[in-house]
Amino acid sequence: xxHEPAGGxxxxxxxxxxxxxxxxxxxxxxxxEPFAYRHYDKSRMVMGKTMEQQLRFAVCYWxxxxxxxxxxxxxxxxxxxxxxxGDPMEQAxxxxxxxxxxxxxxxxxxxxxxxRDVAPEGATLAESNANLRRIGDVFAKKMQDTGIxxxxxxANLFSHRRYMAGAATNPDPAVxxxxxxxxxxxxxxxxxxxxDNYVLWGGREGYETLxxxxxxxxxxxxxxxxxxxxxHKHKIGFKGQILIEPKPAEPTKHQYDYDVATVFGFLREHxxxxxxxxxxxxxxxxxxxxxxxxEIALAHALGIFGSLDMNRGDEQLGWDTDQFPxxxxxxxxxxxxxxxxxxxGLGGLNFDAKLRRQSIDPDDLVWAHATAMDLCARGLxxxxxxxxxxxxxxxxxxxxxxxDEDGGQAILRGERSLEELASDVDxxxxxxxxxxxxxxxxxxxxxxxx
Ligand code: XLS
Ligand code: NI
Ligand code: NI
Numbered sequence: 299x300x301h302e303p304a305g306g307x308x309x310x311x312x313x314x315x316x317x318x319x320x321x322x323x324x325x326x327x328x329x330x331e332p333f334a335y336r337h338y339d340k341s342r343m344v345m346g347k348t349m350e351q352q353l354r355f356a357v358c359y360w361x362x363x364x365x366x367x368x369x370x371x372x373x374x375x376x377x378x379x380x381x382x383x384g385d386p387m388e389q390a391x392x393x394x395x396x397x398x399x400x401x402x403x404x405x406x407x408x409x410x411x412x413x414r415d416v417a418p419e420g421a422t423l424a425e426s427n428a429n430l431r432r433i434g435d436v437f438a439k440k441m442q443d444t445g446i447x448x449x450x451x452x453a454n455l456f457s458h459r460r461y462m463a464g465a466a467t468n469p470d471p472a473v474x475x476x477x478x479x480x481x482x483x484x485x486x487x488x489x490x491x492x493x494d495n496y497v498l499w500g501g502r503e504g505y506e507t508l509x510x511x512x513x514x515x516x517x518x519x520x521x522x523x524x525x526x527x528x529x530h531k532h533k534i535g536f537k538g539q540i541l542i543e544p545k546p547a548e549p550t551k552h553q554y555d556y557d558v559a560t561v562f563g564f565l566r567e568h569x570x571x572x573x574x575x576x577x578x579x580x581x582x583x584x585x586x587x588x589x590x591x592x593e594i595a596l597a598h599a600l601g602i603f604g605s606l607d608m609n610r611g612d613e614q615l616g617w618d619t620d621q622f623p624x625x626x627x628x629x630x631x632x633x634x635x636x637x638x639x640x641x642x643g644l645g646g647l648n649f650d651a652k653l654r655r656q657s658i659d660p661d662d663l664v665w666a667h668a669t670a671m672d673l674c675a676r677g678l679x680x681x682x683x684x685x686x687x688x689x690x691x692x693x694x695x696x697x698x699x700x701x702d703e704d705g706g707q708a709i710l711r712g713e714r715s716l717e718e719l720a721s722d723v724d725x726x727x728x729x730x731x732x733x734x735x736x737x738x739x740x741x742x743x744x745x746x747x748x
Contacts, residue, residue: 311396311660317405318668333668338675340405344682345637352637352678354646355671356408356449357401359415361620361652362663363393368655375655386418390433398440404667408449410497410648413484414457423476427483434487441491449495449646450541450577450605451488453480456501456549464502466523467516467554474519481527489536494644495605496536497577498527499543504550520554521568528573539644541577541604544593546586548618557586558596565602575604579650580632581611581618591631598639605645606636608674622651622670626748629677634684638691647674683747693740697733 310316314333321334340350366374366381374381380393394416401409416437417429441447455465455477463469465477481498488496503520505511524542531540542565544555555561558576565571576597583593597603609620610628623629636642649670653662684690700706708714714722722728 308395311399312403312664313661314403314664316399316403318403318664333665335668335672335675337679338672344678345641345685347641349675349678350407352642353671353674354408354449354642355404355406355674356410356646356648357397357404357406357667358648358650359397359409359411361650362400362667363397364412364415365652367653367658372655375658376653377658387429387432390417390429391436394433394436394440398444398446400663400667401446402444403664404671406446406667406671408447408494408646408648410448410450410452410650412452412454413480413487414454419458423479426480430483430487434491437491448488448491448493449648450497450538451484451491451493452497452499453477453484455480456499461502464504464516465500466520467500467503468519469512474523478523478526482530485527485530485536486534488538489534493538494646495539495541495577496527496531497541497543497605498524499545499577500553500555501545501549503555504547504553506551517554517564517567521564521570524570524574525568528570539604540574541645542574543577543579543582543607544586545579545582545618548585557583557588558593558600558602562600562602571600571602575602577605577607577645577648578603579607579609580623580628581609581620582607584611585616585618589631590628591635594632594635594639598635603636603639603643603645605642606632606647607650608647608670609649609651620650620652621654622649622666624670624673626673626677626680627744629674630680630684630748631744633674633677633681637678637681637685680747684744687747689743690740693736697735 319334320339321336322339323336325334325336327333338349340348342349344352363378363380366378367376368374378393380389380396397409413426413430417426417433420426420429455461460473460476461468464473466474468474485496500520505513505516528540542555542561544557544561545553546556547553554564558578561576562571565574578590578593578597580590583590594603594606608623610623610625612619612621649667651666651670653666657666701710709719
């Protein structure tokens with residue numbers, strides 16, 4: 299059954315009514331209404347903001363509308379109408395129609411895109427940028443009509459063969475220059491569309507082998523590039539955040555933006571730690587050997603938390619499988635760190651997640667996003683409970699209480715030398731006794747909120 303959109307000439311791509319409703323935890327699916335939100339009650343207040351404001355969900359363009367379902371061994375499985383032969387600009391508009399239909403259906407307030415997801419590459423950069431502008435106008439109109447906003451834009455500096463040896467880190471300065479031209483165009487469009495962030499993911503900013511790589515030069519080039527982006531941001535008056543998305547590897551063997559800690563060191567080196575923040579992705583954290591919550595907590599601690607790419611990896615597959623999130627404990631712990639650190643700010647929860655390639659029905663896109671949104675909402679409620687109950691935080695405070703006393707504070711202020719501390723041991727007869735860190739008890743406590 300297909301619904302006709304109001305006043306629409308085009309039959310709807312999905313079989314769900316728009317937008318999906320909130321019906322509460324007791325909702326029972328029926329044939330007429332197979333899905334409703336049980337937890338995502340967008341106007342419900344959670345720690346001083348509505349759920350919609352806390353979560354700031356975004357649908358990404360590349361996985362949901364760009365990718366055809368290929369994998370290293372197989373061709374496209376989805377066969378979307380806009381993937382068929384035809385005028386590329388007309389196909390881009392058809393794709394935008396369906397994209398906005400999905401945003402409205404699942405009731406996601408934001409979207410994200412790369413330039414090449416939304417508009418075709420032309421024969422020259424000028425032509426590619428003009429194509430992007432034309433789709434930008436289509437977006438502007440749709441955004442005005444629907445109230446849907448742009449969480450972030452980004453430039454694809456990794457698909458075309460000119461970028462095979464990197465964009466900013468390319469051994470050829472002409473490629474650096476070309477990438478600069480592309481980023482300028484997407485940054486300006488992001489600004490015009492009122493985007494809250496601009497993201498840089500350096501998929502090819504790394505190396506395959508050190509045998510042909512001058513690592514020192516490449517890092518310097520990357521720092522220069524980022525400085526140019528920040529300068530241009532200020533020049534055009536873009537008030538959003540510039541974000542780097544860390545990832546340790548893939549497609550390159552080594553990626554310079556390895557993880558949050560590495561990016562922070564890089565930003566310090568180039569004087570950008572107050573200008574640039576991070577967009578943290580669950581699956582990338584995992585590939586770097588961290589948990590998602592570790593990366594979030596560290597970014598908050600360093601003052602560079604920017605936004606989140608929501609997805610999940612697979613325990614058996616060691617690559618970026620970008621699956622939709624579906625583990626409540628994982629989400630709750632991640633959102634606990636977000637709330638504890640002060641919330642999402644200008645960032646949001648972007649579903650940088652793709653369907654499995656056998657999920658070929660249009661409605662699979664709705665199921666994937668809507669069920670992930672509902673689970674994130676549930677995770678947020680668990681995180682709220684964890685914070686409001688306060689037992690975890692009280693435990694941590696008690697554990698460090700000694701540092702809040704005069705002696706601990708004097709050490710931290712730099713008022714005690716190593717000699718003074720050494721003589722203190724004898725003078726005070728110090729004999730510190732270990733105390734249990736109670737991990738199992740705390741894990742039990744967390745499970746009691748789920
Ligand atoms: C790829 C990245 C990519 C960025 C945007 O692994 O996650 O999708 O989010 O370029
Ligand atoms: Ni991502
Ligand atoms: Ni990724």
